[in-house]
Amino acid sequence: MPKPSPAKKNQIRKAGQPRVIKHPRQSKVTPKVLAKNAKRKEPPVRKAVAGNRGFLTIPKRAQASATRTAQSDRSVTKLTLKVGEPRQPKLNPVRTASVKQYEAAVRLLYSHEYEKAKVAFERVIAAFAEDKEVVERCRIHLRLCEQKIARKPAAPRTLDEHYDWAIALMNEGKYEESIDHLNKALKSNPRCDYVIYALAITHCRTGNFDRALASLQTAIGLRPENRFLAQRDSDFDVLKQDSRFVSLVFPDQPSASIR
Numbered sequence: 536m537p538k539p540s541p542a543k544k545n546q547i548r549k550a551g552q553p554r555v556i557k558h559p560r561q562s563k564v565t566p567k568v569l570a571k572n573a574k575r576k577e578p579p580v581r582k583a584v585a586g587n588r589g590f591l592t593i594p595k596r597a598q599a600s601a602t603r604t605a606q607s608d609r610s611v612t613k614l615t616l617k618v619g620e621p622r623q624p625k626l627n628p629v630r631t632a633s634v635k636q637y638e639a640a641v642r643l644l645y646s647h648e649y650e651k652a653k654v655a656f657e658r659v660i661a662a663f664a665e666d667k668e669v670v671e672r673c674r675i676h677l678r679l680c681e682q683k684i685a686r687k688p689a690a691p692r693t694l695d696e697h698y699d700w701a702i703a704l705m706n707e708g709k710y711e712e713s714i715d716h717l718n719k720a721l722k723s724n725p726r727c728d729y730v731i732y733a734l735a736i737t738h739c740r741t742g743n744f745d746r747a748l749a750s751l752q753t754a755i756g757l758r759p760e761n762r763f764l765a766q767r768d769s770d771f772d773v774l775k776q777d778s779r780f781v782s783l784v785f786p787d788q789p790s791a792s793i794r
Contacts, residue, residue, distance in 0.1 A: 633663035637673060644676055647707075653680040691716065694723040698730055705733070710741050728757035736770045747771075748779055755783065 640655035656677040660670050691697045697720035704713040717734045721727060735750035751771075754761045765771055765784045774780040781788060 629663065630666060630669075633659060633666045633669045636662070637669050640673070641676065644680060647683075649680045649683040653677060653684065656680065691719075694720045694727060694730070697723075698733065701733060701737075705737055705740070710737050713737050726757055728754045728761060731757065732761050732764070736768070739770055739774065744774060744777070747774070748777075748783065751780075752783055 636655070636659045640652050640659060643652035643655055656673045659673045660677070663669055691700045697716045701713040701716035701720065704710075704716065714734065714737050717730055717737065720730045721734075724730070731750050732754040735747045735754060738744070738747035738750060751761070751765060755765070762784055771780065771784070
């Protein structure tokens, strides 16, 4: 029996052995191979080259749509700024005038000049009837003026009533009205020393020093105790450098004419 050739021996040996089929995934893949495969799958990146406008040119339709979008964005931004900005209120000249007259009337009310304040509020109501807010406020203050006028005490008649009224007016700084009531009090008793003394103080506060010294001299002549009152009265401080006042109130001291 002839011997088989080496090739046949290999075939027989291979035929006797089970055939092993290798799966493609089980094959050894190196990192370099993976990198090459990944490069092949990726789309090629084209670089812009100077002078080659083909890669940088945008289609005309895309350019038009982009322009419209930018314009609409700018218009929306402008509109947003206009809406967000605080609007300056427009000045109403009628309202300005009504408020101004209303405030003047309120100042008269706070100064206790209720008669004048009442007239002022009535003028505002008549002139600015369309300004409901100011008119309503005027009516409230007008009622207050009427209440104050109704509670106002009766006009003074006696000497003491005129004197008390004059002192109250003097404390409020209403010197002319105070002098008027003191003179009315003197009509009842021209030799009332405390009324004349108050008249001297009022003249001194108004700067009429000649009348103040004359009234003070009369008050001291009627009642010498008024001299000691004048020495300590701060209302006559402005006259303490006047030689006439010093000789009248401090007769024991030497007088030096300064005025």
